[in-house]
Amino acid sequence: MSTISAKDVIVRYGHETILHGVDFLARAGEVTVVAGPNGSGKSTLVKAVSGEVASSGAIAINGRALGAYEGWQLAAQRGVLAQETTVAFPFTAAEIVGLGVTAGATRVARPAELIEMALDRVGLAGFGARRIQTLSGGERQRVQLARVLCQIWEPLSAEGPRWLIMDEPVASLDIRHQIGLMELARDYARAGGGVVAVMHDLNLSAMYGDHVVLMKSGRVAAAGAPEEVLRPDILSAVFACPLHPNRVPDRGVFVLPQSALAQPALALAAE
Numbered sequence: 310m311s312t313i314s315a316k317d318v319i320v321r322y323g324h325e326t327i328l329h330g331v332d333f334l335a336r337a338g339e340v341t342v343v344a345g346p347n348g349s350g351k352s353t354l355v356k357a358v359s360g361e362v363a364s365s366g367a368i369a370i371n372g373r374a375l376g377a378y379e380g381w382q383l384a385a386q387r388g389v390l391a392q393e394t395t396v397a398f399p400f401t402a403a404e405i406v407g408l409g410v411t412a413g414a415t416r417v418a419r420p421a422e423l424i425e426m427a428l429d430r431v432g433l434a435g436f437g438a439r440r441i442q443t444l445s446g447g448e449r450q451r452v453q454l455a456r457v458l459c460q461i462w463e464p465l466s467a468e469g470p471r472w473l474i475m476d477e478p479v480a481s482l483d484i485r486h487q488i489g490l491m492e493l494a495r496d497y498a499r500a501g502g503g504v505v506a507v508m509h510d511l512n513l514s515a516m517y518g519d520h521v522v523l524m525k526s527g528r529v530a531a532a533g534a535p536e537e538v539l540r541p542d543i544l545s546a547v548f549a550c551p552l553h554p555n556r557v558p559d560r561g562v563f564v565l566p567q568s569a570l571a572q573p574a575l576a577l578a579a580e
């Protein structure tokens with residue numbers, strides 16, 4: 310059972326219900342994208358399936374109930390890149406990445422080597438001694454990704470696939486690093502691991518997602534392959550604005566807002 314599965318998940322904060330009985334399935338070997346409007350419950354869902362917020366319902370990673378994992382076992386099986394991470398102390402990049410080095414990870418390489426490999430993997434070779442506060446927003450985000458990668462470096466373990474769970478991982482990255490990150494995610498999945506990524510960019514979602522889950526108001530509005538989910542009726546209803554997915558032969562779907570079609574902005578390309 311190489312999946313993360315969630316059945317009828319309900320999350321409440323105080324008296325407010327945030328997730329209203331969500332079913333979710335992510336398969337190892339695939340990149341599963343979670344998309345949807347601000348406040349629709351994407352972060353809450355990935356926190357619930359990561360075991361970071363209390364929920365009711367049945368959540369299992371690799372067929373084993375979340376509650377049956379010890380903390381250290383969960384840490385060895387799934388790594389979570391949060392939407393925002395605040396570091397209050399002047400740690401260096403290498404110290405932060407080193408927080409992800411677990412006993413299991415040291416089978417791969419010595420801790421110092423693993424830290425360097427992880428920084429290199431996110432394009433930050435040579436940044437290890439830099440204080441985190443001196444790095445740019447995108448660099449900080451990539452340091453946090455390197456920390457998570459250290460934690461789950463090998464996509465497969467004796468206990469089944471490992472899971473890379475990322476909440477808006479490309480939000481502060483330039484286009485080259487966005488593509489680099491999505492390719493890293495795809496490679497991780499193709500090597501047998503599982504990837505769950507919250508994304509606002511529908512075009513990157515279409516390009517790199519194998520499975521797309523669209524959330525709206527704490528519920529799953531649609532789930533399936535990108536071409537099944539990224540349809541004009543579904544997208545326009547979920548995001549409450551007119552959206553036009555188009556198809557590129559042999560390349561899949563891309564999404565344009567109505568305004569791009571109504572205004573002459575695209576004509577620039579013809580000039």
Ligand SMILES: Nc1ncnc2c1ncn2[C@@H]1O[C@H](COP(=O)(O)OP(=O)(O)OP(=O)(O)O)[C@@H](O)[C@H]1O
Nearest residue numbers: 322325327345346347348349350351352353354392
């Ligand atoms: N700790 C909390 N206490 C109370 N309400 C919360 C808390 N965290 C989130 N919420 C509320 O739950 C809803 C879902 O939040 P969530 O962070 O899951 O949304 P999201 O889909 O990730 O949005 P975004 O795209 O803006 O990141 C929102 O209405 C939010 O205000």
Ligand SMILES: [Mg+2]
Nearest residue numbers: 351352392476
């Ligand atoms: Mg969020």
